[in-house]
Amino acid sequence: MPTPERTDIAVIGAGPVGLFAVFEAGMLKMRCHVIDALDAAGGQCTALYPEKPIYDIPGHPAISAADLIDNLAEQAAPFSPVYHLGQRVDTLKPIDGGFRIETSAGLTLDAKAVFIAGGCGAFGPNRPPLSGIEAYEGKSVFYFVKRKEELRGKRVVIAGGGDSAVDWAIALAGVAAQVSVIHRRDKFRAAPESAARLQELAKAGQIELVVPYQLDGLEGQDGQLSDVVVKDLDGKTRHLPADVLLPFFGLAMNLGPIAQWGLNLERNHIAVDPATCQTSVPGIFAIGDIANYPGKLKLILSGFAEAALAAHATYPLVHPGEALHFEYSTTKGVPGA
């Protein structure tokens, strides 16, 4: 076995809450390693909606999800977190004086405490059951849009009837050469204002609504789509010429390996003590979307507060015997900055 790396806190998940936990831990003289299955930090913000403005981050009337993540990474930087991206944490076991985690990339890390900031787990898109779709994925079928500019001038087909489908159709109208939205009903499940805007753009000829239809097949070569085939309720098919297909059928929520770590779970979430965010295993904390307690709100701002609670509760594990004097950041500044 390779020599384990060592740290005070292993943070599992580099979403907004995991990143802020690095700051909160750093302010209390605790170092972190951060592991994420995705190749980039930012969790849902980076993977699902980087260009969308968020309106409920305190102190920011509006901030794009990508800018929020950049700011959080900058705020954490003085504490020199070590990032291990593109690797999933598979095992978490107690050892003398803490915990050992092992990742899919062969990393072994020993930590005095663990923060699980795993969001909705190792999340992935719900894939439409179309034969041969794998060959197109990442080339002309995408489950997330990173930058809408990448779709400028392209013929885009969007499938789905929820917020993501409707929001992206609106965002791409006027950017893409053509936007078609396939949905199996003529009613969309999106926010009422967005659904109304979609209908306006459809009336103005900027979006084509292909309803009630569902996906039936893909045509193209070497991963490049030429047509998306759709079918109506009577089985009648239509070919939609397309460069890109964006299927938005929601996220599969799967705790993945986290479910095997012996923690008390409540419907795919980790039950925590709301005063400390400690799980049923002392020394393991859960924060952000994955944590559950009565009254939990799945919001980034709740996750930030949970990170502060967990960091304070962890202090005695990392600095045994040292009294923790509560101090404002305005009093102590940012050590190391």
Ligand SMILES: Cc1cc2nc3c(=O)[nH]c(=O)nc-3n(C[C@H](O)[C@H](O)[C@H](O)COP(=O)(O)OP(=O)(O)OC[C@H]3O[C@@H](n4cnc5c(N)ncnc54)[C@H](O)[C@@H]3O)c2cc1C
């Ligand atoms: C379209 C959309 C719009 C939203 N708008 C808002 C909004 O306006 N305001 C708001 O407050 N919230 C909003 N949210 C919700 C917000 O994004 C989440 O509350 C937030 O991302 C939760 O942060 P997190 O750090 O807890 O988890 P996540 O952002 O989900 O990050 C968790 C990370 O953990 C990683 N992970 C999981 N398991 C493992 C493992 N075993 N090994 C390694 N890595 C692992 C995942 O890869 C992921 O990167 C929105 C969400 C969506 C989808």
